[in-house]
Amino acid sequence: MTETQHQDAQDASPHNLRALVDRLGPALVLYARQLCDCPEDIVQDALMKLAKQTPWPDNPPAWLYRVVRNGAISANRSRQRRRRHEQTVAQMRQSWFVSDNGTAHDAALATDALAAMPADQREVVVARLWGQLTYQQIADLTGSSVSAVHRRYHHAIEHLRERLGES
Amino acid sequence: MTTPHQPDPLSPLEQRLAHLAPSAALDGDAILFAAGRAAGRRDTARWRLATGLLVACLAVSLALHTLPADQSTSAPHTTYVVDQAPPSLTTPRITFTRHTVDPTHHASGQHSYQRVRQRVLATGLDALSATTPDTDNPADFNESSATLYQQRNRWFQGDRS
Numbered sequence: 001m002t003e004t005q006h007q008d009a010q011d012a013s014p015h016n017l018r019a020l021v022d023r024l025g026p027a028l029v030l031y032a033r034q035l036c037d038c039p040e041d042i043v044q045d046a047l048m049k050l051a052k053q054t055p056w057p058d059n060p061p062a063w064l065y066r067v068v069r070n071g072a073i074s075a076n077r078s079r080q081r082r083r084r085h086e087q088t089v090a091q092m093r094q095s096w097f098v099s100d101n102g103t104a105h106d107a108a109l110a111t112d113a114l115a116a117m118p119a120d121q122r123e124v125v126v127a128r129l130w131g132q133l134t135y136q137q138i139a140d141l142t143g144s145s146v147s148a149v150h151r152r153y154h155h156a157i158e159h160l161r162e163r164l165g166e167s
Numbered sequence: 168m169t170t171p172h173q174p175d176p177l178s179p180l181e182q183r184l185a186h187l188a189p190s191a192a193l194d195g196d197a198i199l200f201a202a203g204r205a206a207g208r209r210d211t212a213r214w215r216l217a218t219g220l221l222v223a224c225l226a227v228s229l230a231l232h233t234l235p236a237d238q239s240t241s242a243p244h245t246t247y248v249v250d251q252a253p254p255s256l257t258t259p260r261i262t263f264t265r266h267t268v269d270p271t272h273h274a275s276g277q278h279s280y281q282r283v284r285q286r287v288l289a290t291g292l293d294a295l296s297a298t299t300p301d302t303d304n305p306a307d308f309n310e311s312s313a314t315l316y317q318q319r320n321r322w323f324q325g326d327r328s
Contacts, residue, residue, distance in 0.1 A: 014199055021195045030189035040192050044201070051202035097187040110187055129177075129185045161180055 017051055024061055027130040028068050030096055034114075034122050035072035042071040062137045065127065069141060113163035121156035128153055 025043060032039035046067040050060060057063040096114065099107035114122050120142075127133045127141065135153070139146045177185060286294035 014203070017202060018195055018199055021193065021198055025193040025195070026189035026191040029191035029193060043191070043193060044198055047198050048202060048205055052205055096189060098190045103187060106183065107187055110184055129181060130187075130189055157178070157181065160184065164180065 016056075017047070020050070020060060020064070021047060024064060024131075027126075027132075028064060030130055031065060031123070031126050032068050032072045033096060034119065034126055035069065036076040038075055039072070042068055042075060045071055059137075061131070062133065062141065065131060065133065065137075065141050109164055110160075113160050116163065117156060117159055121152050121159065124149055124153045125156040125160070 025047075028043045028046070029039045032042045036042060046064050049067055050056065050064060095107050096111045097103070097107035114125070117125070123142065124138055127138045128135075133141070135146050135149050138144075138153075139149045142149065144152075283295070
């Protein structure tokens with residue numbers, strides 16, 4: 001267990017919950033955005049479920065990602081038919097990252113590159129880069145093997161490198 | 168070469184991407200408020216359950232106490248009844264002779280009156296002194312009439328004391 005995970009494995013309290021919201025909230029929303037069109041609602045529901053847990057799970061970040069993934073998939077199933085077209089258009093117009101003066105260009109490029117990526121690769125990249133999950137945790141989250149997750153991640157990085165023109 | 172269990176440090180591209188902050192419209196205060204409300208609702212649920220049970224017990228208890236005694240329990244209970252006074256031993260017992268009644272002998276009282284009336288019409292008022300109650304008919308003979316009959320006979324015989 002890493003130091004971060006050890007810090008997260010604490011009792012439920014407003015202070016700890018607020019720290020989790022500040023530290024994991026944006027990454028969870030980005031992760032949920034890859035699976036559904038209502039990421040904020042899904043993440044808020046997951047945080048509510050975590051607050052009701054007594055005691056908290058051993059690894060709250062991994063637990064949260066799993067709950068967010070299940071909730072996003074369920075929500076996407078129910079809304080998929082009527083919002084299939086709107087989802088793609090809306091996500092392409094909205095930047096997935098905070099864009100200030102120095103990172104506006106990178107944020108737009110990264111959003112476009114991620115949106116053009118296969119969903120399974122995109123999910124792994126988001127969980128690894130912004131969720132800071134290990135390959136093992138991503139494998140547990142997606143129900144895949146560790147080697148498959150590793151292979152998927154490197155394919156995604158190669159895809160991003162081609163799209164962003166990095167050597 | 169990276170391996171699944173010992174990944175290399177992030178490449179410059181990965182570091183550049185990781186520095187991008189995901190945008191999220193999460194309201195931390197709203198989440199904490201909702202979490203607190205959910206926690207409070209969970210506690211009140213227990214109190215609601217306990218209160219409901221107590222109210223149900225109280226209602227059953229009140230219902231049992233307000234029912235009438237004969238409906239609330241089937242246990243034997245004591246009932247006080249005013250005893251009737253025993254029959255007086257001084258009451259005279261009147262006994263009648265058992266006899267067979269002629270079915271055609273109806274309205275015995277009316278029959279006695281008619282006999283006396285016929286005697287009076289035939290022989291005058293003296294017939295009254297010779298009138299004797301029909302001892303064969305229980306309706307014509309009772310204690311009072313027997314006493315009056317004896318007193319009347321004694322009066323006619325001169326004993327007027």
